Amino acid sequence: MSHRRRFHPLPLHCDPRYFERGLVLGISGGIDSVVLLHRCIAVWKNVGKGPLIPVHVNYGLRPQADEDQHFVEQLATAYGHPAQIYRAPRAPDGANIQAWARTMRYNVFQAVAETHRCAAVAVAHHADDQIETLLWHLLRGTGLDGLVGMVAVRPLTATIDLYRPFLSYRRADLMSYAREHDLSFRDDLTNSGDHYTRGRIRHELLPLCESIHAGAGRHMAALATSVAPDALLLRTMAQTAWETMATPCVTGVSWERTSLLALAPALRPRVLSLAYRKAAGTWHHVGSDQLRRMQEILERGRGTYHLPQGITFECHRGVCRIRKGPLRFLYDRAKGILATVRRQHRKNINEIGRSSRDHEAITTDIISLDDDRFCHFGDPPCFGESTTDGRTGQF
Numbered sequence: 001m002s003h004r005r006r007f008h009p010l011p012l013h014c015d016p017r018y019f020e021r022g023l024v025l026g027i028s029g030g031i032d033s034v035v036l037l038h039r040c041i042a043v044w045k046n047v048g049k050g051p052l053i054p055v056h057v058n059y060g061l062r063p064q065a066d067e068d069q070h071f072v073e074q075l076a077t078a079y080g081h082p083a084q085i086y087r088a089p090r091a092p093d094g095a096n097i098q099a100w101a102r103t104m105r106y107n108v109f110q111a112v113a114e115t116h117r118c119a120a121v122a123v124a125h126h127a128d129d130q131i132e133t134l135l136w137h138l139l140r141g142t143g144l145d146g147l148v149g150m151v152a153v154r155p156l157t158a159t160i161d162l163y164r165p166f167l168s169y170r171r172a173d174l175m176s177y178a179r180e181h182d183l184s185f186r187d188d189l190t191n192s193g194d195h196y197t198r199g200r201i202r203h204e205l206l207p208l209c210e211s212i213h214a215g216a217g218r219h220m221a222a223l224a225t226s227v228a229p230d231a232l233l234l235r236t237m238a239q240t241a242w243e244t245m246a247t248p249c250v251t252g253v254s255w256e257r258t259s260l261l262a263l264a265p266a267l268r269p270r271v272l273s274l275a276y277r278k279a280a281g282t283w284h285h286v287g288s289d290q291l292r293r294m295q296e297i298l299e300r301g302r303g304t305y306h307l308p309q310g311i312t313f314e315c316h317r318g319v320c321r322i323r324k325g326p327l328r329f330l331y332d333r334a335k336g337i338l339a340t341v342r343r344q345h346r347k348n349i350n351e352i353g354r355s356s357r358d359h360e361a362i363t364t365d366i367i368s369l370d371d372d373r374f375c376h377f378g379d380p381p382c383f384g385e386s387t388t389d390g391r392t393g394q395f
Contacts (some may be wrong), residue, residue, distance in 0.1 A: 010039050010177055012165045013152070015119070019043060022050030022118035023163075024109050027076070027083065029056070029068040029186035032124035034075070035174045036166065038183055040122060041079050050119070054083040055112050057105040060090075061097065068186050075184075084112055098196060106156075113160045120161040125150055128171040131217045132201045134224055135209075139201075141288060148231045149224040238270035242278075245271075252279050252311075252323030260298055260320060269295065272313075275322045280309040 025040055027033045037054055044052045056072040058065050069085055076083035086108045091100045109121040130149050137146035156162040166174065178185065209216040245259045253275055260268060269291045276286045286294075290307060297303035297315050304314040313322050 010035070010166070010169065010173065012039065012043055014163055014165060015153075015161070016047065018120045018122070018161070018163060019048040019052075020050055020119070022113075022116055023052055024113045024116070024118050024121045025052065025054045026105060026109055026121065026123040027054045027056050027072050029072045029075075030124075031178050031183075031185040032126060032166070032171075032174055034183050034185040035177050036122060036124040037076070037079065037081075038181060039165070039177075041081065051116050052081050053112060053116060053118065054081055055086070055109055056083050057086045057088055057101075057108050059088045059101050059104070061101070064186070071184075071186050098198075110156055110160065114157070118160065120153075120163040121156055122163045122165060124166055124174075125164045126166040126169050126171055126174060127221050128202075128217070130167060130224055131206065131220050132198055134220050135201050135205055136197065143288070144227060144231045144234065147224060147227045151228065234266060234270060238267050238274055241267055241271050242274050246275070249323075252321055254319055254321040257298065257301060257315060257318050257320050268298075272298075272322075276307060276311060276313075279311050279322045279324060280307075 023040065023044075025033070025037055027037055040052060054072065054076040056069055058069045062068075072083050073085065088101070088104050091097055106121075109123075112118075113121050133149045134147065137149065150164060150167060152164050152167045154162050177183075206217060209220075213219075241263055245255045246253045247255065260271065263271060272291060272294050273286050286307060290305075293305050294313050297305055297313065298320060300315075301318070302316055304312060306312050307322075310324060311322060312324075314320070
């Protein structure tokens with residue numbers, strides 16, 4: 001008798017507010033995102049109150065890009081949830097294409113979620129993606145946070161979560177679901193090739209690991225899960241230390257040098273990294289080399305070090321500071337003013353009965369290239385930043 005596990009119906013563990021307030025879905029047209037769309041619509045029909053918004057980003061990087069866009073438009077319309085489409089501008093010369101595309105799509109997802117006041121953005125990363133991420137982190141050098149890899153839920157902004165409902169499922173699970181429901185999808189030939197680093201990890205390194213020790217991928221995914229509580233504890237302790245020691249000012253924050261030096265070695269770099277992220281307004285960590293330079297200045301008691309995003313770390317006369325440069329400071333002020341104007345604009349629209357939360361009014365939309373929400377200093381959301389706070393339900 002066969003005891004093969006059935007993967008239907010792929011239970012989704014999430015905060016019920018996602019379907020009550022609204023959910024943005026990142027849809028490429030590939031099998032993973034098509035399963036995401038199909039599964040979320042099934043849940044939405046039972047418990048959904050807010051909008052469910054498929055979003056597709058056309059980077060124009062492949063000959064099939066327009067065909068992918070057309071497929072997503074037709075599929076989403078057939079499901080009764082018309083897609084919003086964003087045509088990305090040409091990538092800057094010399095840019096890392098993968099990083100540029102990742103930044104672009106998360107900026108788009110965030111902007112759509114903010115416009116429609118959605119609670120979360122859902123993407124279709126699964127356990128195989130987690131394993132590949134962990135291997136990549138190990139290859140390039142990482143710490144405990146890198147071993148955590150991706151997490152099922154983490155903040156994208158103060159009010160929007162990034163939600164990965166399939167992180168506990170393998171790629172084979174999603175393929176079985178697609179077969180059971182006879183789902184059509186697009187094949188991305190770049191996923192089957194070895195041109196990009198992730199492709200080489202998928203097709204060369206991971207099979208090699210499995211050949212050395214059967215179940216290696218499963219054990220790596222289990223490692224990411226097992227170290228997550230330890231990483232969360234250290235992050236919580238670093239946050240507490242930050243709140244106790246930090247003295248905010250207009251352009252940044254400062255601490256007494258002796259307070260930083262008194263921290264445990266495991267906490268010191270985490271507090272410095274947290275200070276950088278708060279000053280830069282990004283979830284992106286500073287690199288290990290940058291943290292090493294900052295700690296050298298801290299131990300020496302004097303010096304200045306310029307970090308990415310227009311942020312400077314300095315230590316003089318017993319005081320350490322992380323501050324914004326003039327251009328960064330002016331940019332953040334302008335961004336704050338613009339956000340205030342937008343909030344007032346949305347309030348005015350709501351008052352005349354044109355609330356953007358009316359999901360029945362959402363139609364297929366080509367997002368303007370001139371929208372300045374996509375032109376900012378922000379980095380792509382990094383993996384392994386935070387964990388869910390326990391507000392979960394199963395659908």
